[in-house]
Amino acid sequence: xxxxxxxxxxxxxxxxxxxxxxxxxxxxxxxxxxxxxxxxxxxxxxxxxxxxxxxxxxxxxxxxxxxxxxxxxxxxxxxxxxxxxxxxxxxxxxxxxxxxxxxxxxxxxxxxxxxxxxxxxxxxxxxxxxxxxxxxxxxxxxxxxxxxxxxxxxxxxxxxxxxxxxxxxxxxxxxxxxxxxxxxxxxxxxxxxxxxxxxxxxxxxxxxxxxxxxxxxxxxxxxxxxxxxxxxxxxxxxxxxxxxxxxxxxxxxxxxxxxx
Amino acid sequence: xxxxxxxxxxxxxxxxxxxxxxxxxxxxxxxxxxxxxxxxxxxxxxxxxxxxxxxxxxxxxxxxxxxxxxxxxxxxxxxxxxxxxxxxxxxxxxxxxxxxxxxxxxxxxxxxxxxxxxxxxxxxxxxxxxxxxxxxxxxxxxxxxxxxxxxxxxxxxxxxxxxxxxxxxxxxxxxxxxxxxxxxxxxxxxxxxxxxxxxxxxxxxxxxxxxxxxxxxxxxxxxxxxxxxxxxxxxxxxxxxxxxxxxxxxxxxxxxxxxx
Numbered sequence: 001x002x003x004x005x006x007x008x009x010x011x012x013x014x015x016x017x018x019x020x021x022x023x024x025x026x027x028x029x030x031x032x033x034x035x036x037x038x039x040x041x042x043x044x045x046x047x048x049x050x051x052x053x054x055x056x057x058x059x060x061x062x063x064x065x066x067x068x069x070x071x072x073x074x075x076x077x078x079x080x081x082x083x084x085x086x087x088x089x090x091x092x093x094x095x096x097x098x099x100x101x102x103x104x105x106x107x108x109x110x111x112x113x114x115x116x117x118x119x120x121x122x123x124x125x126x127x128x129x130x131x132x133x134x135x136x137x138x139x140x141x142x143x144x145x146x147x148x149x150x151x152x153x154x155x156x157x158x159x160x161x162x163x164x165x166x167x168x169x170x171x172x173x174x175x176x177x178x179x180x181x182x183x184x185x186x187x188x189x190x191x192x193x194x195x196x197x198x199x200x201x202x203x204x205x206x207x208x209x210x211x212x213x214x215x216x217x218x219x220x221x222x223x224x225x226x227x228x229x230x231x232x233x234x235x236x237x238x239x240x241x242x243x244x245x246x247x248x249x250x251x252x253x254x255x256x257x258x259x260x
Numbered sequence: 261x262x263x264x265x266x267x268x269x270x271x272x273x274x275x276x277x278x279x280x281x282x283x284x285x286x287x288x289x290x291x292x293x294x295x296x297x298x299x300x301x302x303x304x305x306x307x308x309x310x311x312x313x314x315x316x317x318x319x320x321x322x323x324x325x326x327x328x329x330x331x332x333x334x335x336x337x338x339x340x341x342x343x344x345x346x347x348x349x350x351x352x353x354x355x356x357x358x359x360x361x362x363x364x365x366x367x368x369x370x371x372x373x374x375x376x377x378x379x380x381x382x383x384x385x386x387x388x389x390x391x392x393x394x395x396x397x398x399x400x401x402x403x404x405x406x407x408x409x410x411x412x413x414x415x416x417x418x419x420x421x422x423x424x425x426x427x428x429x430x431x432x433x434x435x436x437x438x439x440x441x442x443x444x445x446x447x448x449x450x451x452x453x454x455x456x457x458x459x460x461x462x463x464x465x466x467x468x469x470x471x472x473x474x475x476x477x478x479x480x481x482x483x484x485x486x487x488x489x490x491x492x493x494x495x496x497x498x499x500x501x502x503x504x505x506x507x508x509x510x511x512x513x514x515x516x517x518x519x520x
Contacts, residue, residue: 060417079419086417092410095509096432105428109418137509157418 006074007035008193009059009161014068015218016054027218028054031068034212034221038160041187041194043204046214047254052197055219056165059195060086072161082110085154085192087164091146093138099149100125100134106156117156124152127186144175148182155190162187164196168203177235180206184233201250205243206233213253222253301479309483313468325381325453325464332385334445337393338438341400342426351401362398366391367455379460388452392445399441403434436510439503446495450488465491 016029029051036042044052057063059070061080070077072084085106093102100121107117125131128148138146147167154162167183168176180203187194187207198204204211208227215222229242237243287302297305344351344358370387377383407430415425457466465484472480 057413062413062416080417082419084417086414088410088413090410092408092414094411094429094432096435096507105414106418108428109415109420109424139509 008038008040008073009034009036009195010069010071010074011035011055011059012069012071014055014058014070015066016051016058016063017066030218030220032220033068034224036193036195036210038193039191040210041196041208042210042212043208044195044197044212044214045199045201045204045250046219047199047216049219050214050216051219052214053165056163056195056197059161060084060163082157083160085157085159085162087147087150087154087162087167089166089169091138091143091150093146093149093153095138098135098137099130099141102138102149103153103156105153110157112157120158121152121156124155125149127155127189128152129182142175143171144179147171147179151183151186155186155192160193162192162194164194166197166199169198176200176203181235183207184231188232201247201254202238205229205246205250206237211246211250213250215253225250298476298478301482305479306482306486309477309480310486312480313483313487321463325384328385332389334392334396334442336389337396337441337445338400340393341397341404344397344401346422358394358397362394366394367452370452370455370459374456374460379462384453384456384461384464387456388449391452392442392449395444395448396438396441399437400434403437404430406437407433435507439499439507442499443496443503446499447492450492450495454488 011032011034014029014032015027017025017027020026032051032055034042034055044055046052054063058065059072059077061077061084072081093099094105097105103121103124104117106112107114107121122131122134125134128151130145130148130152133141133145133149138149141149151167154164168179171179184207194207196204196207205227211225211227212221213223213225214220225246227242227246229237229240283303287304290300290302291297301309344354366387369390373386373390374383377386411429411433412425415429420428453464454466454469457464458470461467465488469481469484472478472484
């Protein structure tokens with residue numbers, strides 16, 4: 001095997017327990033294994049409470065594992081690392097900073113060269129379609145625009161990996177579909193490894209190379225599905241026969257899961 | 261007359277005209293009922309006394325001293341709140357005592373502080389500092405500990421140092437709380453300085469007020485009271501100005517329009 005075959009993110013038999021208030025342990029994730037390869041777009045789909053966000057937080061190093069290992073590029077995760085960009089469900093912009101200064105936060109924390117950081121931030125704002133809004137404040141922007149700014153911020157320090165936790169979950173359906181296509185464009189322009197958590201089957205199929213289907217309580221990977229739909233994908237991809245077939249298959253998992 | 265002038269008139273004419281009316285009544289009505297000018301001096305006499313005080317150089321000096329007292333007290337409080345909230349152990353150890361001390365009427369400490377520090381400006385600074393300390397401290401502690409968890413997650417994901425977390429997220433986030441404390445503290449600090457001067461001082465407005473009282477110079481006392489009210493208003497306006505300037509983002513749109 002060549003080195004290229006080694007997964008960039010290697011999740012092996014990871015478990016996560018939370019201690020509830022009554023002192024009993026609550027198992028959020030049990031024996032989860034998943035491999036994400038470089039430049040891959042992987043979506044994690046599952047109903048709420050299946051531990052998918054917890055897994056993302058563990059990859060980001062914000063949460064510890066209760067068992068098993070997560071390694072990035074062969075190095076086990078012990079805490080947050082700077083080659084990861086994070087996008088939350090809400091934009092988490094700082095309301096006292098302009099959009100440009102929000103995007104510059106990672107540069108400030110990582111003490112990047114200010115002149116080139118400014119240039120890069122402007123380029124990123126252009127990439128996410130926010131040029132002209134650099135000096136606006138977050139509360140002057142729509143929900144979709146704020147989430148674009150959050151994506152630009154996550155890309156600021158040019159991380160290898162982009163972790164997105166239901167990034168469009170709080171947007172209306174129309175904005176959400178537009179943002180999905182935007183994200184595809186941005187991803188193709190920046191070639192990152194992306195792990196995106198969602199509970200939308202359509203979103204997962206449209207975006208990803210691979211879909212990991214999670215089953216709930218405790219969560220584990222029930223199925224790993226390849227999405228062999230050619231790129232670049234567009235809005236028309238949703239009516240592709242493969243797309244429709246896979247969507248039906250994915251839906252059947254959740255229906256079966258609900259009745260079980 | 262355009263609508264703008266009309267709006268200004270509508271807003272400011274009633275209080276100004278009302279004030280003038282009250283002053284006129286105060287000036288000319290008491291003599292008709294043979295009220296002693298010594299007990300209720302007319303506004304013209306108060307203005308004469310006011311000029312006298314200004315002439316003795318007490319106005320500017322006291323303003324600067326009280327401002328320094330309030331700012332010093334508040335700065336100490338913010339620093340202390342930072343220390344307290346940095347560590348759960350320190351917070352748990354100190355909080356009960358801080359709450360207990362807050363219940364103590366701080367002016368009761370004034371005689372002790374005058375004995376310890378002397379009758380100079382230093383003791384007034386200390387008293388005003390102690391009085392303005394608690395509203396700011398308690399508010400800052402609340403502000404520092406009510407940061408959205410995701411904002412901290414964002415900083416953690418970038419491996420930000422504690423100082424960076426504080427400077428970029430926690431401190432700006434707590435400014436609305438700190439200013440709420442400052443609004444209270446700034447007025448309290450004048451009380452502190454005044455009480456300190458009542459107990460022992462060789463100068464200052466409080467000292468002057470006592471002297472005038474001993475001499476039954478009622479119009480002089482009215483003049484000092486006017487100055488104290490003006491001092492309070494000016495300090496409050498200053499805090500208010502800074503508040504709007506730095507916390508524009510936590511306000512509804514009406515304040516934002518001022519900065520655009």
